[in-house]
Amino acid sequence: MGQVLVLGLISGGIYAIFALGVVLVFRGTGVLSFAQGEIGTVALYFAYFLVTKQHLPWAVGAIGAIALATLIGAAFEYGVVRRMVQADPVSTAVATVGVTLFLLAGEFFVFGASPRDLPAPTRAGVELFGVRVTPAQIAALLLALALGLGLQSVLRRTDFGLGILAAAQDPTAVRLVGVPLSRLTLTIWSAGAALSGLAALLVEPTVGFITPGYASELFIVGLAAAVIGGLTSLPGAFVGGVVLGIAEAAANHWFGQYGLPGLRYVVVLVVMLVVLLGRSFAPDLRRRLEQPPRPAGVTA
């Protein structure tokens, strides 16, 4: 059980960071961004280029990767989102799919389909319940928690954060009261993209190699975590990520050896269904429970 918990927390931390990016963008702009995963993959390729090809220190590669991810987010906001300010959020969401495909094609074009290995920053690690846990994995979990709480706090307690929330609800009103809307959305898209780069960096050394579309597979689970967390709650995204991570680890522990295909996605689907159905039935159930008992002898 301890092993399941450790493995679940490791995966959950990664999913949570992806989920935080999704929630941040959704909360700030009302747009569901599907580009988060591929932005992470591109960032990872850049880190690989800096570390493996340019022989720069891992930390430099990591900073470069996050910087590039931020830049891509900013470029997308400037080049696309800003020009779709009057458009429906669904249209902007579709545009993020376009970005995903564009980035994917770019990855194939520049790096090909061969797997690339970005070495882990360190070989160090501690053993917990038989699982070797690396510093990157611990960092992922702690960062996810800190970012979930920190960003939530920023959004609720600072003028800037409140401006973001207000902008998501009524951009015109926000602009009329003098809040620099473009700067707000630029920040949101950039921060969301930076989170993707960060998540991809933290997961790669342990899960495998970089291939085109690599982080998008993880992003799908991150997206599910965001949905489980309610799509607007940053701490909820963290919880969603951890829940999915643990559920996946448990399923893998008990059923993984039987070779069930797509086990990860089955788990995601089941957990999402349970949470969403539970959420939709909960108010009704609560109402029924809170209803005073019908007096005896009274009929409808």
Next chain:
Amino acid sequence: MPTRHRPGRSSAVAVLAALALSTVAACSSAPAPAALEQNGGTSNGAVPGASGAPGAAGTTGTTGTTGTGGTTAAGASGPGAGTAPGTAGTAGGTGSSRVGTTGGSTANGGSAPRGGGGPAVAAPRSTLFTAAEDRIGITPSSITLCVHAALTYAQAFGTKDTDFNVFWQALNTEKGGILGRKVNVTYENDNYTPTDAVTAATKCKAKNPFMLLGGIGFDQIPAVRNYVEQNHMFYLHHTATINGTAGQKYSFTELPTVERVGEAFAQLAGAKYKGAKVGIIERDSANWSPGVQAFKRIAPRYGIKVVKDNKVAQNKGNYTQDILDMKSAGADVVWIWLNALESTQLLKQAKAQDFNPHWLLFPFNLTSQTLGSDAMNPPLDGVAMYPAYSKGDYAGTFSSYAADMKEFEAQYRKYDPNADLSGIGGDLLFLNWVGQKALAVQLAQCGKDCTRNRMVDVLESYKGQAPSRSSCPLDFSGDGHRGSVDVNFMTTYRSPSGKINWRNTSACVGP
């Protein structure tokens, strides 16, 4: 002629070449393409202009007595090679009694694998293809071949479609093809899936190929075997399970079966790690599991004990739980029965878990180069149906087929200079090239009057000979459809270029 070696004996006489994308079992020192343009002694479809080495002639005396082989002037020789008409086989060649029987009445028989020349055009022994089917895809000026291959998967090895045609390109350009026939080879992507493989085979059928070739893919081939059975296509395929082949007539392979490869992994484990506790991480597929069953069946014979066996879905991605299972089961050898990409990913995750048992897997430079020095701690062990390749290293176990490596490199320098032979796909290109070369030899052996039935005769006439002097022997005397049981054992090493590649430790290992 190489001899068969038992596990543990270090020999690198020759390698059984398998092919990745074009399928024939191959072999290293197949005759130079020069041999393929000769036209002596072809009237009966025998190998033209063999190099005079009468091969292992005489080993089957019954042939000699039955046929007239060995006394005809043209082309008595081992399978292929050379340019000069061979000296007459002195003892009737290695043709089997079957060859001899027919040959005796038709001035055929004689040299291996199919008799020497003779004045008359012998009727093919095989009647597999009807008269209408027999000449499909072959004309006096061309041979059409079609390959179903995992072209998408091959891209992961840093290769392109065009990289796989260099041998034929060189042959057509420099030698005018085979006996004056240009070889036209086209590829259809099977996407590494059975459904797409059948689609690819269907597309191939529309091109009316002489042969359909099946590239790497345990899962695709059984589906295509069923298809060709219904459509009477001449199918030469890569390694696949023997299951489901009962009664099938149109499929042939010159590579060991999945079951045999599984056994070979047990042989390797037993030879190197006798008494070891072995864990298995296997693809959960009916097309893969016969290999594991074969492994387990003979494991006790080699003193090895299977302590854990995890089935995993294709492209599972996260193998951490499986790695921990192996660790907690105390496995000191782990056999990864997955494809190259999956194996590489699994190994990376195992390294992250600091789990370093002895690993057994399919040897590809993609894995060793991607893992780098991790692939040397400890060195990985592999069983392959193809020869090892490490660009520019002609020493040690490579020396027996260094001539082929040099020829391969020269052709790529000329026709495909951008292909990275020292990279992760170099060995894939080499094993493909070697397989193509062996097929070219056999097509030449089929002769000027080559038809599908004659080509079947050529294949089935191999009974212990190799398509070239340095290759592993083929033997179709079993069921006439499967020609090899030999594999190569390999290990990782640091090549002179500094890259971690694979090299043979034992070649042509039989059961």
